[in-house]
Amino acid sequence: MTGRDIRRDYAVTSMSRYWPQKEEVVAALPIPQVDLDTEWSGPPRGVEVPLPDWAADLGVRGSLLVPAQAVSVGPGPAWRRTDWLLAAFWYLTGAAERRVEQLHGPIHSYASRLRGWDNRFWNRAWVNRMALFLRRWAARAKGMAETALCGPLPEAEIILTHDVDAVAKTMAIRGKGTVWFCLQALKGLAARDRTRFLSLGRKAAGFFTSRANYWRFDQIKELEDRAGVRSHFNFYGGPGGWNRNPRQWLFDPGYSVFDPDVHREIKELYQGEWTIGLHQSFAAWNQDRLMVEEKTRLEEALGGPVMSCRQHWLRFSWRTTWPAQQQAGLRLDTTLGFNDRPGFRNGAALRFHPWDQAEGRPLTMAALPLVLMDSHLYDDEVSTENDRMARMKYWIDEIRQVRGTATMNWHQHTMSSDYGWAEGYRGLLELISG
Numbered sequence: 001m002t003g004r005d006i007r008r009d010y011a012v013t014s015m016s017r018y019w020p021q022k023e024e025v026v027a028a029l030p031i032p033q034v035d036l037d038t039e040w041s042g043p044p045r046g047v048e049v050p051l052p053d054w055a056a057d058l059g060v061r062g063s064l065l066v067p068a069q070a071v072s073v074g075p076g077p078a079w080r081r082t083d084w085l086l087a088a089f090w091y092l093t094g095a096a097e098r099r100v101e102q103l104h105g106p107i108h109s110y111a112s113r114l115r116g117w118d119n120r121f122w123n124r125a126w127v128n129r130m131a132l133f134l135r136r137w138a139a140r141a142k143g144m145a146e147t148a149l150c151g152p153l154p155e156a157e158i159i160l161t162h163d164v165d166a167v168a169k170t171m172a173i174r175g176k177g178t179v180w181f182c183l184q185a186l187k188g189l190a191a192r193d194r195t196r197f198l199s200l201g202r203k204a205a206g207f208f209t210s211r212a213n214y215w216r217f218d219q220i221k222e223l224e225d226r227a228g229v230r231s232h233f234n235f236y237g238g239p240g241g242w243n244r245n246p247r248q249w250l251f252d253p254g255y256s257v258f259d260p261d262v263h264r265e266i267k268e269l270y271q272g273e274w275t276i277g278l279h280q281s282f283a284a285w286n287q288d289r290l291m292v293e294e295k296t297r298l299e300e301a302l303g304g305p306v307m308s309c310r311q312h313w314l315r316f317s318w319r320t321t322w323p324a325q326q327q328a329g330l331r332l333d334t335t336l337g338f339n340d341r342p343g344f345r346n347g348a349a350l351r352f353h354p355w356d357q358a359e360g361r362p363l364t365m366a367a368l369p370l371v372l373m374d375s376h377l378y379d380d381e382v383s384t385e386n387d388r389m390a391r392m393k394y395w396i397d398e399i400r401q402v403r404g405t406a407t408m409n410w411h412q413h414t415m416s417s418d419y420g421w422a423e424g425y426r427g428l429l430e431l432i433s434g
Helices: 003-013 023-027 053-059 082-091 096-106 126-142 146-150 170-189 193-210 217-227 246-251 260-271 282-286 288-302 323-328 376-377 385-401 422-434
Strands: 047-052 063-067 158-162 233-238 277-282 310-312 370-373 405-409
Touching: 003 023, 003 082, 047 282, 047 422, 053 126, 063 082, 063 126, 082 126, 096 146, 126 146, 146 260, 158 170, 158 277, 158 422, 170 246, 217 246, 217 260, 233 310, 246 282, 260 277, 277 288, 282 323, 282 385, 288 323, 370 376, 370 385, 376 385, 376 422, 385 405, 385 422
Parallel strands: 158 233, 158 405, 233 277, 277 310, 370 405
Antiparallel strands: 047 063
8 A cells, every 4th residue: 555545544534433434435436636745834825625516515605625735736626626635634644733843843732833824724623524525425426315325423522621730729839820920911011001911910919819729629520510521630640749840840730649639539530430631741742751650650549540641731742742642551642732722723623543654654542632721711801701602602513513523621720719710611511511
């Protein structure tokens, strides 16, 4: 099998949620074959490809956004000249971001570092929409109903997660948070925004003096019990305490999973059928040995296996993070998202096997994208609860419309009075369970 064939097979298999055990019906479609260009520089260019009338409802305003290189030149409608499998592979494997990483190093998870990029790439689950189009096309080509050929459409699934970054307001958190609010206030002053400067200045003073309770597990469990939801809690597996180096003190959580209260809570969550995953340390994004140490520590506290994870601060490399996780014995990662905006980072709301560029094949572990975090909704000072609900609804509606699956994250300590984001989580649960 050639490299091109392997890539096309990977795309078909990754989208098989929409045609379980019927990959051959999509592989048989007359989709043109275009070579993948991995040597370009600069932001990728997107092209809106109008769908035929019988599939226009599957697009956004009747079209799907694909990388320009996936559309060949020639006569006939653009959808006939589009290599849909190349486009899906391009999205799924983060081909454009991999090129940026190759030239400039990892951006980790900051969309703002992808300067000049077309934000439309991240605003929709384009790969899922392509899968829905290919499914319909295959059924039309066979003269059959979609359900008869490919089976029923899957149900949408949104998995809620909580990265446990803090369980108590330590002096380190008090200092870091105060400094952060002061820096934001100074930015407001530099922008001559007196209102923002004064508001954030008051927040800095309030954050330093408050005694907010960061232990919000009972509150989350009660809310989720009412909504009939079971989420994933990702716990830090590092050493904790004061015996840490300056980088650990600055960037990592301060607790240990062997602290009595934390240890007891982990076991109670596990017994209550919440999933326990690993939240790797700041330095562990490309170090499988460090991941193994942290995973082992958490498993010892849990008394059971830990198979899922999300990297702390979403520290991430397309080339090294997933292979390191697999080497450490992890089986599911939920890191793939942005710190500074919501969105579908690889254009997909799918559980997929990450592509191993070095080996030219997929890894055995799986990944689920992270589409939305609490911080995405609260960085804008002028947002109201209605605005936040509308923003949450946009992303939930997209996942539901394409029958996809993805994760969302709400840090448990932000339910405290220091942040006041509990109402937002109640709204998120209402939207998901409603």
